[in-house]
Amino acid sequence: MLFKRFRAAYTDGVIDLVPLNLYPPDEDMEFGVNYDFMIAPHGVRREAGRISVRLGESPCVYYFGHIGYHVDPPYRGSHFARRACSLLKPLMIRSGKSSVVITTDPDNWPSRKTCEGLGCELERTVEVPESIRRRWEISKVKCRYIWRLTDED
Secondary structure, three states, rough: OOOOOOOEEEEOEEEEEEOOOOOOHHHOOOOOOOEEEEEEEHHHHHHHEEEEEEOOOOHHHHHHHHEEEEOHHHHOOOOOHHHHHHHHHHHHOOOOOOOEEEEEOOOOHHHHHHHHHHHHHHHHEEEHHHHHHHHHOOOEEEEEEEEEEOOOO
């Protein structure tokens, strides 16, 4: 998808994160403050994926994580998800977070490698309650990674 107005909120010279105006998540999810961004190659104005940061705490955040991302197939393998997470780290720290959760399916090895590349620790693998799975179409099992945020880097 091409965007006419293009103003990056965050960039590292390789990718840009462009704020999106999306519909708010279902109130029952209790994601709290939610930021959504398009991931684009630097200056290219073409969507390569998306990333969301959810600053609330709730049963849904427990299973969905504070961070959710996807990278479109042509851009996979370029560490765009890891870069996007790193760019949003100051936002999360300013919001009072000292750690955040990223969840992934156990068989999603690229996402698990992203978590490991960020320095996340695998906390546990959890079964998602059927009520949450049914209502929001989430996988049956999730790996919960903890990313401890520090000002160093």
